[in-house]
Each structure stands twice: as structure tokens, then as C-alpha cells.
Amino acid sequence: MSMLLPIIGHELRRLRRDRALPWLMLLFMAFAAYGAWSGAEWAAARMQAGQVVANEADTIVALKRRQLAEAKPGANMFFATPQVTPFRPILSPGVMAPLSIGQAEAYPYAARTQPLSDITMFDAFRADLDNPAVRAAGRFDLAFVIIVMLPLLLLAGSFDLWSRERERSVAALILSQPVPITSLLAGKALARALALLPPAIIVTLGALLLVGADDPGGLIATALTVGAYGLFWILVATLINVFAKRSTDAALAGGAVWLLIVVLGPALALATADILSPAPSQVQFANEYRAASLAIRRDQRLAREANGPEVIRTPASNIPDRIRVFMAERAVEDAKLAPMVATHDDALARRHAILDRLRLFLPAVATQDALDRIAGSDADRALSFQQQAMGFKQELERWLADRLDRDLLMTSQDYDLVPKFHFQEPAAGPFQAKMLIDLVVLFIACLLLGAAIILGRSAATDL
Amino acid sequence: MLTATGLSKQYGAHTALNDLHLNVQPGEIYCLLGANGAGKSTTIKLFLGLLRPTAGAAIVDGIDVARDPRAARGRMLYIPEMVALYDELTGMENLAYFASLSQVPDRSPARLRQCLADAGLQPAAFDQRVGDFSKGMRQKVGIALALAKDARALLLDEPTSGLDPKASAEFHELLNRQRDRGAAILMATHDLFRAREVGTSIGLMRAGRLRRTLTAASVTTQDLEALYLEEMAGD
Amino acid sequence: MPILAIARHQLLLMERDTRLRWLCLALLMLAVASLVTGAARQQAQTAERQAAAVTDEEIWDALGPVNPHGAAHTGRNLYAPLSPLAAFDPGLSNYLGISVRAEAHTRNPARDRPMEGGTSITRFAGFSPAWALQVVVPLLIILSGFTIFSGERACERLRQELGAGASGPALMFGRFIGLGTAAIGLLGIFMAAGIVALLSIGAPADAFLALLAMGGGYALYLLVHAGLTVSISALLPSARSALVVLLGLWACTTLLLPRIAPAMAERLYPTPSAPAFENAVTDEAKNGISGHDPYDARLNAVKADLMQQHGVTRIEDLPFNFEGVALQFGEGNTSETYNRHYEALFATYHRQNQTQRLFSLISPTLAMIPWSRAMAGTDVAAHRLFLHDAEKYRFALIQALNDDIRRNKPKDGGIYRTDVSALAEGVRFTPRLVITADAWRDQAPSLAILAVWLAACLAFARWAATRLERRA
Known part of the structure; x- marks a missing residue:
């Protein structure tokens, strides 16, 4: 171990003399800044879209207030019945959103609802109008820079960490000194980790801070993730150098491994999962739900009509009784449809579990997952929003039931007192359990690479 | 200081070095002569522990290289034909x-x-x-x-090939100084003239075998050349 | 012909390179695997959409006697047709909605994008034969060609070759032809796999034509990379620097620019968010384009006009149901407003695509991508055709229902109900696929840009050939 320090010092001195590295780092810095900026722009646009949706409710309530103010005594005040009160639950991007856009675009981020809406309240937010070519190309966010570009930077800085000496015969001179090959490789790998990872982490955090993503926990979690992923790539380069005797071979192997780990592996794993366990059909479910819902409502209408014309009680109630009937019918409908919704949700959850498990074998995906979770752009947060919005709808139903019981029309100040939707963050911040699992995946991948390097070390002394 | 006892190296069916016995004392320069592929470089690599012997042992200052290469390397220095250093x-x-x-x-x-x-x-x-x-x-x-x-031991692999005569002479002067301070030197070379000039002992190798050992002082350059050509012509 | 002899020699060298053989084999296996998975997925999607269309039809037929306007609110779901070549180049298809809900008062955007509802791994989707040809095959060309003229061994060889009497240009173009032939051969295998895939799904003849046109584009694209590779290899004597330069170019043109260009284009010509778009349409439908032409006033003018025409003073005395007229007028108003806004949105997409085309002057991949997608029928133009057909159907259906309301005046204030299934019988949704000739016209500039790239590369190679002689 006493060997390690001089080796590290020597390697660091060599890296300092490398003229290409500062340029590569500068390039990485530019990409990181652009990534963070485009992520921040996206988050701002999403924030703004959410604000537009939230304003809709305010506009409608303002209209109702004006109608209330202008209503003549004794006029029909249907606009003031409580079941047509508008609500707009919104999922706002988190503080760390510029880090990764992740899955935030693949799930509804708002709902247009009234107390008696159904699951179609998210439908308007399943559609977007931005150019699909942008999404198909993939977002150029900081997560992309970290997952795709950072490995290239690290490989560029370490692909020939031993093959170069072998190629130039320095290796014979080194190996004829009393130094174990493991110390040599460890020193070289550590030197590169020391020279490349801290700047990469600082650049990443700097870019985030520059665009205002300043949650301390999120920044620490980002630093850990980038560090672990970076270490993984330096170990990949080291392992390649155990076997590659020429620098061009090492470069080719590095490129191939990069393509495999960052691009092909995840894509093929996903394609396989899609065939073996396809996602439940959203369109089929939507149709079945609609068919069942229409059938229930038709039966309810027929039953209502069989009872004869609507009886208006005297004195007439403020809120017509048909609203109460409507609410009761909706409750029955919801209860009847619940098993169908639950079955679909279960199928979705199973599919998610399978996709989630794939990342345990794919370091690039684990890193993406960790960054998504830190950024709050992961699928779980989006799903939690949907659940919470559905839960909020139940709260609205209770609120409505109470007002119907008491036959209370809305007054201007009532609109200030309606239930409010507050999104509860589903997980314990950036260091949530699944993010820690991602880090463990990276850690285990590093251990495996380390073990492979140690097991294959004799190949490194083969000149 | 440098001792080989029955040292052999086999690559599949090919024998790179066969049953080598040799001993280089402190203050001695032992020159290995032979054509390409005679086994000179293999011998040096075995002493350095860069190869593992198939049989026999390479011993440096009493240490079996195969057993404890690190300790052995601490006592040696290797100088290849082209000393490759970090250019930057x-x-x-x-x-x-x-x-x-x-x-x-x-x-x-x-x-x-x-x-x-x-x-x-x-x-x-x-x-x-x-x-x-x-x-x-x-x-x-x-x-x-x-x-x-x-x-305490120097292993040299064709150190003077490609050097101009002046540089070559300078280098051998350096070697002599090393010898005088008591180093044991094993040098693989093609240069018959220099081998006779600086060498204490000379070994002629062919096809992985040490065919003959001579005392440098006992032969003239012409004798050596004749012997070399005779050995290389083979049986 | 020394050039052909050199080309044959180059092919022989590459054939002997086992590393290269394995790489090609691995790539072909990946491409075939992705084509098979793509075809399986496409079959599943076709079945899914057909089943959904059948269910939707059943829902509509089961409505029974209902008020036509109620039925117009129930609406119909329309599903996008799948292009037979989507398995070869999925293009935008995973990012475009596959269904449109046709209902009264709104022209909905397409929903149910296949990429929805994923997890973090979904960001890594997108491997297809087209992607392999756009990104991986150029990499293979670089790897197999960067040492053609660079590296110590190649330099030695070059001296001998020139000494033997070969000229620089002959060496350059001979090697180019050799490398290019190998690339085209690889492309040929992709095309053959594509033809087999098309045959297996019984695709129409037009799809084969599209595949052929697509293959032509890829041939130009791959030759560009072969030309760049031999030229750079001739200019840089060190194999290491040739590899670094070529890999850098590759990463920029195939990975970075295709991501940056659309983002830049969107920045230059921003698209509105869906809620903002909707609110703008609603506002304009209500207040007119000028903002001072309220809808109610326009409707009242129609009402007054009609009453005057029929010489009546009460709306009830009109010989038809005015409510139907009002609905028709309203639908015309919103539909026109929506169409105007969608046209503006598509014009923005178009400007974005034009901007992306500008980037293709620095990256041939950005000319290749739109050409390939257009031929595969998986670009915005194909989606637009579906949206157009869907809107045509929606408008016809809703107005037919409204017309029925107009013609049937309810007696004594009761609710009018009818069998809407029979009413909608005359209006059918028949989505079309883009015809290859149209796609060709639309994307001819992309193909021209690829041709210009190839011409430029050949000129570059010719220039590099003169340096080659000087270098030796």
C-alpha cells in the first residue's frame, strides 16, 4: 500500500501534463451548463403550464362570484350549486427538476375536476402539443449529460491507463520494479478518479446551483450518484486495460462497452420486457371503462324514468333533488367500476415492478433512476400525484355530500373555504429507499468490476 | 548473485528455453550471444519474473524469483534495448x-x-x-x-543495438563501472566484439539451449566469431 | 483497373479481419432482433387498435335511442393506422398519440402515446434497424477504416504502394470503393430483412417502394461516412489521432446534434403548452379573432336573419328546431377556430423542421432522419394526415347529428331521442397512409442534402489524395 501514494502522485502529474483533458473538461462544462439550463427552461415551462391550469379555476370562480353579485333575489342560482365548483390539482416540478426531466412528460401533471368527476379528469393532460421530434430525439438535460457524456469524458481520460505503457514498452521497466500489479492498477485508477471525478461533480453541482436547483440534500445525492457512476466507468476502463495490449484496442473496447451499457443493453432489455410482459392496453381499458360506465348510466336513467317525472318538493330546496340523485348514482357507478379500475391499476403496477427490477442489472438505468428520483421526475411521484388527486376527489365528495345534506348553495366567501389540494411528497426526499437501491446497484457493479480486475490481474503483466 | 538451475520455458509444443544452468557472480559481466529466438530474452524475462518457468528456478541473491518476484526485483535493474520512459x-x-x-x-x-x-x-x-x-x-x-x-544485479537486453559507436563505447564504460562496484550483470547481445571487450564470461545460445560457455579473456574476437558461426550453423 | 484492384484488396483485408467480422455479425443479429421485436410489437399494436375500434363501434351501437347532442358528447374514439414500415423505423410513432376522441365542440389532440406510463428505463428506448443504420453502422465504418492510411504499418505500406506505381487518387478511391461496397453490402442485408418483414405482414406494394427509397437514402448516408473515414485517415498519419477525430465527429453528428437541433428549433419557434393552446382557442371561439366579435352576437344575428327570412317573430314558430341550427353554427365556429390554431401549430412544427434541416448542413444524420421517417410513414406529416382525416370525420359526424336535431322539432318541450347508430351510418372514418410519392415530394430536399454531402466528401477525398502523395 505504501506504493500507492507515489503511483498516484506520478499519475496525477502526468494527467496535469495531458493537454486534451482541460479541453474535454471544458466541453463537459459547456454541455452540463446547457443541460441544466434546458432542464430549468423545461421546469419553468411546466410551472407556467400548471399556472395556466390553476388560473382556469380562479377564472371560473370569479365568474361565479360576479353572477352571485348580480343575481336578483329569487333567481335560479344553478351556477351556485356546489357540485359544479371547479378544482385543479397540480403537480409542480420540484426544486431539483432541472437535473432530469425523466418521466415527468409521460404522466399527467394536472387534473380538471369537479366533485363528481371520474378518472377521465386527467385526460386533457395526457396530450401535449410540443414537437414530438424533440421528445423522440430525447431531452438534452443534465441527466443525459451525466449518463451519456460523462462516461465518454472518463473513458477519454483513462482508456489507455496501462495499455499505453504496454504499447511503449515502459511496462517492462515498471514491472521489473518490486511493485505489485494490483497496486499499480489501483494507483492509476485512483489517480484518474481523483483527477476527473471531483471536477465532474463540481461542474454538475455548479450547473445546478446556477439555475437555482439548490436543495442541499438533492445536491449531496446528485454528487454521490455522479461519483458512484463515474467510479464505475473508471473501473470499466481499468478492467479493459488489464486485457488490452494496445491503446487502439483499449479505445475500441471502451467504445463498445459504452455503446453496450449506455445504449444497447437498456434498449434491448426494454424491448424484451415489452414482448414478454407488455404494458396493459390503455386504449382497451379506456373503452371498456367507457362502455361499462355508459351501460350503468343508461340503466340508471331508465330506472329514473320508470319512476315518472321529477317531483319538486315544496317549498323547493335550494339545490334541486336531482343533484342528490345524481350524486347517489355516481357513487353506485364508482363502486361498480372500482374492481375494473383496480384490475387495470394492478396490471400497471406489475409492469412497473418488472421495469423497475431491470435497473438492478443495468448501471446506466440505475443512475437515470437515481437522478429522476432526486429531481422528482420519477414515475412513482407522478403516480402518487394521480392517487392523491383521486383521494382529493373523495374528500370533495364528502364535502359535497355535507353541503347537499344541508342544502347550502355556494356564497362568495364559501369559495375561499373549499378544500384545497396539497401534494404530499411521496418519498423521504432525495435519499428515498429506491434511490439508495440505485446507489447500491452502482456500488455492487463497482465491486464486481474490482473483483474482475483482481482476478484477471495476471493478464495485465502479460507483455 | 544470478543463478539459473535447470531453468526451462515451454510455450505449448515450443521450447523457448531448455534446462539452462548458469551463475553470474558479483563483479562479473555475463554476455549471452545468440541469434533471434535463441532464448536470450526469455532468460532475462524469467529472471525478472515476467514469465513463470515451466521447470527449474531463476535465483537472484538467493531469492527464487518465481516465489517472491517483488523481493527479487528490489535487487535488480532491467535495461531493455530502448529504455522506454514517460515522454511527457x-x-x-x-x-x-x-x-x-x-x-x-x-x-x-x-x-x-x-x-x-x-x-x-x-x-x-x-x-x-x-x-x-x-x-x-x-x-x-x-x-x-x-x-x-x-x-546488485543488472539485466540488459540488447542495450547497445542502434547506438552510435561513441555512445556504445560510453555505455560500456558505464557498465564497467557498475561491474567494478560489484554488480552482477547479465547482458543479451548480438555484438561479438563488445561482448569480448566488456564480458567476463560469454554464453552461446541456440534454440533455447546454452551450447557453450567461454571465459572472455581466453578467446580472441576472431576465435569467438568462428565459434559463434560454428554453433549457429547447428548440427 | 488499379482502382478496382485496390478496392478488391481492401475488401479482402476487411474480410480477413476477424474482429470486424464479429462486429458485423453482432450488429446484424441486433438489427434482426430489433426488427423481429418491432414486428411483433407492431402486430400487437395493430390488433390492439382494431379491437379498440370494434369496441368503440359496439359502444356507439349500444347507445340506443338517445338525444343526438348527448351522443355527440359521448363521441367516438378514432385510432391511427400503423405504417407497415414502422417496425423498421419507428420514428416519432412512440411519441405521437394513437387515438383521437371525436366529440362535440372540441378538436382534441391525439392521446395515448405509447411512451406514456414508463419508468426510468423508458428513456433508453429506441433501438431499431433504422437507428442501427443511422448510428451504429457509421461507427463500424469508422472502426474498419481509420487505419486505412494512418498508423505506422499503413504508412510503410503506403510508401511501397506508391513506389509500385499506384497514384494517390487511385489508392484513395480504390479504398473508398472497397469500404463503401462493404457498407452497401451490410445495408443490403438490412433491406433484405426489411423486405422479408414486409412480405410477412402482407404489406402493399407502396411500402416496398418506400423501403427502396429509404435504402437509397441510407446508401448515400453510409457512403458519406466511408468517404469521410478514408479522407481523415489520409490526412492524419497517426492512427490514434485519426480515430479520435473520427469518433469525435461521429459522436457530434449522430448523437449530439440530433438532440440539440430539435431543442434549438423549438426554442426559436416555441410551441404553446396544451392548456394554453386550449384556452386560446376557447377565448377566440367566444370573442372572435379580433377579440371584439362575441359569439353570442354572431349567433343572434343568425337568429334574426332566419326569423326575418321565414317571416316569424318567435323562435318557436320557425319550421325547424333552431337549437340544431345553433349547434351547427357553434360547431362551425369552434371547428374553424380550432382548425386555424392547429394550422398555426403545424406551421410552427414546419418551421421547426426547416430549422432542423439547416443543421443537416453540419450533420448528415439530420438529413437522414427525416428522409427515413418520411419513407417509413412515422413522421409528423403522416400524423397530420391522420389528424386531418379524424377531424374531417368528426366534423361530418357532429354536423350530421346536429342536422338531425334541426330537422326534428321536439313536441311539447319533450326530449328528442333517436337511434344515432343509424344516423352515423353514412359517415365513415377511413384513415389513409401517406403515399410514398407525397413523402418523396415533401422530403426531396433531405435527399438532395445527402447527395450534396456525398459530393463534398468525394471532393474532400480527392484533395486528401494529393496530401497522401506528399505525406509519403
């Missing part, structure tokens, strides 16, 4: 690095400069990048390392 570092920096790998106790700049000077390198070149060094200058850095680590 200076002579001093290269020496400092290799000295630290060899765990040389005194690695002070003053001492390292002294070693470079003793190895015959011009002081102006100490802090120049090695990329601009000639082959001879590189070998001087190699010798400086031997001085710095006080190597």
Missing part, C-alpha cells in the same frame, strides 16, 4: 517515479541528480522532457536508476 515527463521526474516504485530510501533531488550525473547525463538534460532524449540518454537514465536503487 523530465529525466528527473522519470527517475523519481521509478525510484519511488523501487522504494529507494534516499530519493532526495540532490541524490537523484548525483545518480544522473554519475550515469553520464549532461546536467542540462536533467530537467528536459524525455521525449527529446536520444536512445543513449535514455539508457543513462536507466543506469541512473540502477545507481539510485543500488541494484
Whole structure:
């Protein structure tokens, strides 16, 4: 171990003399800044879209207030019945959103609802109008820079960490000194980790801070993730150098491994999962739900009509009784449809579990997952929003039931007192359990690479 | 100091070195002569522990190289035909690095400069990048390392091929000084004339076998050449 | 012909390179695997959409006697047709909605994008034969060609070759032809796999034509990379620097620019968010384009006009149901407003695509991508055709229902109900696929840009050939 320090010092001195590295780092810095900026722009646009949706409710309530103010005594005040009160639950991007856009675009981020809406309240937010070519190309966010570009930077800085000496015969001179090959490789790998990872982490955090993503926990979690992923790539380069005797071979192997780990592996794993366990059909479910819902409502209408014309009680109630009937019918409908919704949700959850498990074998995906979770752009947060919005709808139903019981029309100040939707963050911040699992995946991948390097070390002394 | 007992190396069906016995004493320069593929480089690599012997042992200062290569390497220095150094570092920096790998106790700049000077390198070149060094200058850095680590054995693989006559003469002068301070030197070479000039003993190798051992003082260059050609012609 | 002899020699060298053989084999296996998975997925999607269309029809037929306007609110779901070549180049298809809900008062955007509802791994989707040809095959060309003229061994060889009497240009173009032939051969295997895939799904003849046109584009694209590779290899004597330069170019043109260009284009010509778009349409439908032409006033003018025409003073005395007229007028108003806004949105997409085309002057990949997608029928133009057909159907259906309301005046204030299934019988949704000739016209500039790239590369190679002689 006493060997390690001089080796590290020597390697660091060599890296300092490398003229290409500062340029590569500068390039990485530019990409990181652009990534963070485009992520921040996206988050701002999403924030703004959410604000537009939230304003809709305010506009409608303002209209109702004006109608209330202008209503003549004794006029029909249907606009003031409580079941047509508008609500707009919104999922706002988190503080760390510029880090990764992740899955935030693949799930509804708002709902247009009234107390008696159904699951179609998210439908308007399943559609977007931005150019699909942008999404198909993939977002150029900081997560992309970290997952795709950072490995290239690290490989560029370490692909020939031993093959170069072998190629130039320095290796014979080194190996004829009393130094174990493991110390040599460890020193070289550590030197590169020391020279490349801290700047990469600082650049990443700097870019985030520059665009205002300043949650301390999120920044620490980002630093850990980038560090672990970076270490993984330096170990990949080291392992390649155990076997590659020429620098061009090492470069080719590095490129191939990069393509495999960052691009092909995840894509093929996903394609396989899609065939073996396809996602439940959203369109089929939507149709079945609609068919069942229409059938229930038709039966309810027929039953209502069989009872004869609507009886208006005297004195007439403020809120017509048909609203109460409507609410009761909706409750029955919801209860009847619940098993169908639950079955679909279960199928979705199973599919998610399978996709989630794939990342345990794919370091690039684990890193993406960790960054998504830190950024709050992961699928779980989006799903939690949907659940919470559905839960909020139940709260609205209770609120409505109470007002119907008491036959209370809305007054201007009532609109200030309606239930409010507050999104509860589903997980314990950036260091949530699944993010820690991602880090463990990276850690285990590093251990495996380390073990492979140690097991294959004799190949490194083969000149 | 350098002893081979029944040292053999087999690559599949091919025998690179067959039952080599040899002993190089302190203060002795042993020259291995032979054509390409005779087994000279294999012998050196076995002494360095870069190859594992198929049979027999290479022993350096009483240490079996195969058993404890690190301890053995601490007592040796290897100088290849082209001393490959880090081109982007200076002579001093290269020496400092290799000295630290060899765990040389005194690695002070003053001492390292002294070693470079003793190895015959011009002081102006100490802090120049090695990329601009000639082959001879590189070998001087190699010798400086031997001085710095006080190597008791030197293993040289074709050290003078490609050197101009002046540089070659300088190098052999350096070798003689190493010998005089008591180092055991094993040198693989093609240069019959130099081998007879600087060598104490000369071994003729062919096809992995040591065919003949001579005392340098006992032969003239002409004798040696005749013997060499006779051996190389084979049976 | 020394050039052909050199080309044959180059092919022989590459054939002997086992590393290269394995790489090609691995790539072909990946491409075939992705084509098979793509075809399986496409079959599943076709079945899914057909089943959904059948269910939707059943829902509509089961409505029974209902008020036509109620039925117009129930609406119909329309599903996008799948292009037969989507398995070869999925293009935008995973990012475009596959269904449009046709209902009264709104022209909905397409929903149910296949990429929805994923997890973090979904960001890594997108491997297809087209992607392999756009990104991986150029990499293979670089790897197999960067040492053609660079590296110590190649330099030695070059001296001997020139000494033997070969000229620089002959060496350059001979090697180019050799490398290019190998690339085209690889492309041929992709095309053959594509033809087999098309045959297996019984695709129409037009799809084969599209595949052929697509293959032509890829041939130009791959030759560009072969030309760049031999030229750079001739200019840089060190194999290491040739590799670094070529890999850098590759990463920029195939990976970075295709991501940056659309983002830049969107920045230059921003698209509105869906809620903002909707609110703008609603506002304009209500207040007119000028913002001072309220809908109610326009409707009242129609009402007054009609009453005057029929010489009546009460709306009830009109010989038809005015409510139907009002609905028709309203639908015309919103539909026109929506169409105007969608046209503006598509014009923005178009400007974005034009901007992306500008980037293709620095990256041939950005000319290749739109050409390939257009031929595969998986670009915005194909989606637009579906949206157009869907809107045509929606408008016809809703107005037919409204017309029925107009013609049937309810007696004594009761609710009018009818069998809407029979009413909608005359209006059918028949989505069309883009015809290859149209796609060709639309994307001819992309193909021209690829041709210009190839011409430029050949000129570059010719220039590099003169340096080659000087270098030796």
C-alpha cells in the first residue's frame, strides 16, 4: 500500500501534463451548463403550464362570484350549486427538476375536476402539443449529460491507463520494479478518479446551483450518484486495460462497452420486457371503462324514468333533488367500476415492478433512476400525484355530500373555504429507499468490476 | 548473485528455453550471444519474473524469483534495448517515479541528480522532457536508476543495438563501472566484439539451449566469431 | 483497373479481419432482433387498435335511442393506422398519440402515446434497424477504416504502394470503393430483412417502394461516412489521432446534434403548452379573432336573419328546431377556430423542421432522419394526415347529428331521442397512409442534402489524395 501514494502522485502529474483533458473538461462544462439550463427552461415551462391550469379555476370562480353579485333575489342560482365548483390539482416540478426531466412528460401533471368527476379528469393532460421530434430525439438535460457524456469524458481520460505503457514498452521497466500489479492498477485508477471525478461533480453541482436547483440534500445525492457512476466507468476502463495490449484496442473496447451499457443493453432489455410482459392496453381499458360506465348510466336513467317525472318538493330546496340523485348514482357507478379500475391499476403496477427490477442489472438505468428520483421526475411521484388527486376527489365528495345534506348553495366567501389540494411528497426526499437501491446497484457493479480486475490481474503483466 | 538451475520455458509444443544452468557472480559481466529466438530474452524475462518457468528456478541473491518476484526485483535493474520512459515527463521526474516504485530510501533531488550525473547525463538534460532524449540518454537514465536503487544485479537486453559507436563505447564504460562496484550483470547481445571487450564470461545460445560457455579473456574476437558461426550453423 | 484492384484488396483485408467480422455479425443479429421485436410489437399494436375500434363501434351501437347532442358528447374514439414500415423505423410513432376522441365542440389532440406510463428505463428506448443504420453502422465504418492510411504499418505500406506505381487518387478511391461496397453490402442485408418483414405482414406494394427509397437514402448516408473515414485517415498519419477525430465527429453528428437541433428549433419557434393552446382557442371561439366579435352576437344575428327570412317573430314558430341550427353554427365556429390554431401549430412544427434541416448542413444524420421517417410513414406529416382525416370525420359526424336535431322539432318541450347508430351510418372514418410519392415530394430536399454531402466528401477525398502523395 505504501506504493500507492507515489503511483498516484506520478499519475496525477502526468494527467496535469495531458493537454486534451482541460479541453474535454471544458466541453463537459459547456454541455452540463446547457443541460441544466434546458432542464430549468423545461421546469419553468411546466410551472407556467400548471399556472395556466390553476388560473382556469380562479377564472371560473370569479365568474361565479360576479353572477352571485348580480343575481336578483329569487333567481335560479344553478351556477351556485356546489357540485359544479371547479378544482385543479397540480403537480409542480420540484426544486431539483432541472437535473432530469425523466418521466415527468409521460404522466399527467394536472387534473380538471369537479366533485363528481371520474378518472377521465386527467385526460386533457395526457396530450401535449410540443414537437414530438424533440421528445423522440430525447431531452438534452443534465441527466443525459451525466449518463451519456460523462462516461465518454472518463473513458477519454483513462482508456489507455496501462495499455499505453504496454504499447511503449515502459511496462517492462515498471514491472521489473518490486511493485505489485494490483497496486499499480489501483494507483492509476485512483489517480484518474481523483483527477476527473471531483471536477465532474463540481461542474454538475455548479450547473445546478446556477439555475437555482439548490436543495442541499438533492445536491449531496446528485454528487454521490455522479461519483458512484463515474467510479464505475473508471473501473470499466481499468478492467479493459488489464486485457488490452494496445491503446487502439483499449479505445475500441471502451467504445463498445459504452455503446453496450449506455445504449444497447437498456434498449434491448426494454424491448424484451415489452414482448414478454407488455404494458396493459390503455386504449382497451379506456373503452371498456367507457362502455361499462355508459351501460350503468343508461340503466340508471331508465330506472329514473320508470319512476315518472321529477317531483319538486315544496317549498323547493335550494339545490334541486336531482343533484342528490345524481350524486347517489355516481357513487353506485364508482363502486361498480372500482374492481375494473383496480384490475387495470394492478396490471400497471406489475409492469412497473418488472421495469423497475431491470435497473438492478443495468448501471446506466440505475443512475437515470437515481437522478429522476432526486429531481422528482420519477414515475412513482407522478403516480402518487394521480392517487392523491383521486383521494382529493373523495374528500370533495364528502364535502359535497355535507353541503347537499344541508342544502347550502355556494356564497362568495364559501369559495375561499373549499378544500384545497396539497401534494404530499411521496418519498423521504432525495435519499428515498429506491434511490439508495440505485446507489447500491452502482456500488455492487463497482465491486464486481474490482473483483474482475483482481482476478484477471495476471493478464495485465502479460507483455 | 544470478543463478539459473535447470531453468526451462515451454510455450505449448515450443521450447523457448531448455534446462539452462548458469551463475553470474558479483563483479562479473555475463554476455549471452545468440541469434533471434535463441532464448536470450526469455532468460532475462524469467529472471525478472515476467514469465513463470515451466521447470527449474531463476535465483537472484538467493531469492527464487518465481516465489517472491517483488523481493527479487528490489535487487535488480532491467535495461531493455530502448529504455522506454514517460515522454511527457523530465529525466528527473522519470527517475523519481521509478525510484519511488523501487522504494529507494534516499530519493532526495540532490541524490537523484548525483545518480544522473554519475550515469553520464549532461546536467542540462536533467530537467528536459524525455521525449527529446536520444536512445543513449535514455539508457543513462536507466543506469541512473540502477545507481539510485543500488541494484546488485543488472539485466540488459540488447542495450547497445542502434547506438552510435561513441555512445556504445560510453555505455560500456558505464557498465564497467557498475561491474567494478560489484554488480552482477547479465547482458543479451548480438555484438561479438563488445561482448569480448566488456564480458567476463560469454554464453552461446541456440534454440533455447546454452551450447557453450567461454571465459572472455581466453578467446580472441576472431576465435569467438568462428565459434559463434560454428554453433549457429547447428548440427 | 488499379482502382478496382485496390478496392478488391481492401475488401479482402476487411474480410480477413476477424474482429470486424464479429462486429458485423453482432450488429446484424441486433438489427434482426430489433426488427423481429418491432414486428411483433407492431402486430400487437395493430390488433390492439382494431379491437379498440370494434369496441368503440359496439359502444356507439349500444347507445340506443338517445338525444343526438348527448351522443355527440359521448363521441367516438378514432385510432391511427400503423405504417407497415414502422417496425423498421419507428420514428416519432412512440411519441405521437394513437387515438383521437371525436366529440362535440372540441378538436382534441391525439392521446395515448405509447411512451406514456414508463419508468426510468423508458428513456433508453429506441433501438431499431433504422437507428442501427443511422448510428451504429457509421461507427463500424469508422472502426474498419481509420487505419486505412494512418498508423505506422499503413504508412510503410503506403510508401511501397506508391513506389509500385499506384497514384494517390487511385489508392484513395480504390479504398473508398472497397469500404463503401462493404457498407452497401451490410445495408443490403438490412433491406433484405426489411423486405422479408414486409412480405410477412402482407404489406402493399407502396411500402416496398418506400423501403427502396429509404435504402437509397441510407446508401448515400453510409457512403458519406466511408468517404469521410478514408479522407481523415489520409490526412492524419497517426492512427490514434485519426480515430479520435473520427469518433469525435461521429459522436457530434449522430448523437449530439440530433438532440440539440430539435431543442434549438423549438426554442426559436416555441410551441404553446396544451392548456394554453386550449384556452386560446376557447377565448377566440367566444370573442372572435379580433377579440371584439362575441359569439353570442354572431349567433343572434343568425337568429334574426332566419326569423326575418321565414317571416316569424318567435323562435318557436320557425319550421325547424333552431337549437340544431345553433349547434351547427357553434360547431362551425369552434371547428374553424380550432382548425386555424392547429394550422398555426403545424406551421410552427414546419418551421421547426426547416430549422432542423439547416443543421443537416453540419450533420448528415439530420438529413437522414427525416428522409427515413418520411419513407417509413412515422413522421409528423403522416400524423397530420391522420389528424386531418379524424377531424374531417368528426366534423361530418357532429354536423350530421346536429342536422338531425334541426330537422326534428321536439313536441311539447319533450326530449328528442333517436337511434344515432343509424344516423352515423353514412359517415365513415377511413384513415389513409401517406403515399410514398407525397413523402418523396415533401422530403426531396433531405435527399438532395445527402447527395450534396456525398459530393463534398468525394471532393474532400480527392484533395486528401494529393496530401497522401506528399505525406509519403
